[in-house]
Amino acid sequence: MTLSRAKYYRPDTVHEALSALADFRETTAILSGGTHVMSHLNRDFPRFSQLLDVSALPDSAKFALTSNGVVLGTAVTYATVLSPDSARLPRLIRQISAGITGGPQIRNQGTLGGSACYGNPASDIPTGLVALGAQMICVSESRGTRTIAASEFFKSAFVTALLSDEMLISIAIPYDSVSDRWGYVKLKTTESSWPVAVAAAKISGAEVTITIGASTEVPVTICPVKLRNAGHLSESDILLIRETVKATSATWWSDELCDSVYRKRMAEVVAVRAVENALSKELS
Amino acid sequence: MSDSAMQSISMHINGVMSAVQADPGKPLVDLLREDMGLLGTHVGCRNGDCGACTVLIDGAAYKSCILPAGRAANRHVETLDGLSKPSELHPVQRIFWEKNAFQCGFCLSGHILCLVALFRKDPHAGRKEIEDALAGNLCRCTGYQQIMAAALSAAEAVQRTNSEGRG
Numbered sequence: 394m395t396l397s398r399a400k401y402y403r404p405d406t407v408h409e410a411l412s413a414l415a416d417f418r419e420t421t422a423i424l425s426g427g428t429h430v431m432s433h434l435n436r437d438f439p440r441f442s443q444l445l446d447v448s449a450l451p452d453s454a455k456f457a458l459t460s461n462g463v464v465l466g467t468a469v470t471y472a473t474v475l476s477p478d479s480a481r482l483p484r485l486i487r488q489i490s491a492g493i494t495g496g497p498q499i500r501n502q503g504t505l506g507g508s509a510c511y512g513n514p515a516s517d518i519p520t521g522l523v524a525l526g527a528q529m530i531c532v533s534e535s536r537g538t539r540t541i542a543a544s545e546f547f548k549s550a551f552v553t554a555l556l557s558d559e560m561l562i563s564i565a566i567p568y569d570s571v572s573d574r575w576g577y578v579k580l581k582t583t584e585s586s587w588p589v590a591v592a593a594a595k596i597s598g599a600e601v602t603i604t605i606g607a608s609t610e611v612p613v614t615i616c617p618v619k620l621r622n623a624g625h626l627s628e629s630d631i632l633l634i635r636e637t638v639k640a641t642s643a644t645w646w647s648d649e650l651c652d653s654v655y656r657k658r659m660a661e662v663v664a665v666r667a668v669e670n671a672l673s674k675e676l677s
Numbered sequence: 678m679s680d681s682a683m684q685s686i687s688m689h690i691n692g693v694m695s696a697v698q699a700d701p702g703k704p705l706v707d708l709l710r711e712d713m714g715l716l717g718t719h720v721g722c723r724n725g726d727c728g729a730c731t732v733l734i735d736g737a738a739y740k741s742c743i744l745p746a747g748r749a750a751n752r753h754v755e756t757l758d759g760l761s762k763p764s765e766l767h768p769v770q771r772i773f774w775e776k777n778a779f780q781c782g783f784c785l786s787g788h789i790l791c792l793v794a795l796f797r798k799d800p801h802a803g804r805k806e807i808e809d810a811l812a813g814n815l816c817r818c819t820g821y822q823q824i825m826a827a828a829l830s831a832a833e834a835v836q837r838t839n840s841e842g843r844g
Binding site: 472 | 682700701702723724725728731738739742743744745748791809811814
């Protein structure tokens with residue numbers, strides 16, 4: 394039995410959606426995939442007055458290839474990202490989507506946009522979007538469209554830059570450079586649980602750029618590290634990566650799964666593994 | 678657009694077009710159980726974790742405890758209730774029965790429907806694909822070894838049936 398009595402509304406146009414959002418603002422829960430919101434609805438906490446389902450908005454569940462990159466609608470699912478006709482999507486996003494916890498059921502329903510807006514520190518998607526330099530396209534009835542860099546979108550745990558009358562409409566991600574290698578690793582304490590540390594690594598020549606998440610309140614890109622030899626991770630490289638992560642200025646995340654001290658230590662380990670993962674990939 | 682507390686929601690349930698007056702924002706599992714009396718879809722965690730509420734929508738697996746019922750409107754929904762014929766279990770169900778691949782049976786709807794969806798899409802699915810297909814289902818009796826053994830047997834049966842069909 395469902396306890397919540399929130400009013401469900403599934404508009405067909407962005408204009409209708411924004412009007413509804415402007416009317417209810419803070420008491421509206423926006424459903425993209427719905428995997429987070431419906432769980433809250435089942436617990437009746439927090440209480441919502443309106444469920445605004447954006448999955449029927451035009452092009453919300455589609456992606457488009459442009460000259461600069463790919464634009465994902467706000468309700469594009471992980472399954473869509475993994476479909477055979479999505480081969481040109483960034484490799485990192487495909488790797489992360491393939492590893493989403495919860496099986497095919499969650500990949501069929503969960504969306505990248507929904508995960509981003511939920512802003513759970515432990516989610517994979519925020520780290521992936523920050524690592525890829527994504528741009529979040531947001532709209533509101535009063536201010537129109539604004540673009541926010543993913544690195545500025547995630548403000549703190551479960552808090553994003555979205556204003557109360559604003560919604561995410563799409564995500565723009567630049568294409569990978571063919572000379573870049575990407576790696577991604579996450580650490581979970583159990584198979585069906587949330588990650589406690591994730592890291593994405595991009596290797597361009599001998600330079601490694603690492604973005605860490607789940608261990609921190611919001612994803613953090615750490616200073617680029619130069620490998621001694623391109624294509625190989627030496628003992629001194631490993632120490633340098635670990636020291637760089639350790640010295641990173643970040644708010645380390647703590648919750649019921651584990652505390653911030655453990656997460657920080659694991660961030661060092663996962664960062665090294667992400668680089669190893671990237672090095673194991675063939676150049677495309 | 679759709680807007681209101683109670684609406685007429687039509688969907689193909691187990692091959693039959695059905696309509697029911699319900700809140701489109703309620704979880705699909707509640708509509709199936711409370712409004713349609715289809716009890717093969719179980720309510721477990723209500724959090725999208727355990728998979729006991731799994732149904733197929735247009736052939737793809739979903740956890741119906743976290744899916745608003747309105748999303749299933751005008752689509753083809755399959756539940757465990759509709760999988761077998763009156764006198765004959767679905768092949769995947771039969772192999773689970775023969776291999777004793779369940780204890781309490783609470784998780785069966787998730788495991789079986791995820792396998793059915795997998796074998797329809799990929800009749801040559803092997804261990805890796807099966808493990809991935811079942812990753813969203815939790816067995817509280819921890820009978821994973823028997824479930825995996827049954828799933829592999831079901832995969833062999835599917836491949837055997839296909840090759841016989843071609844021959």
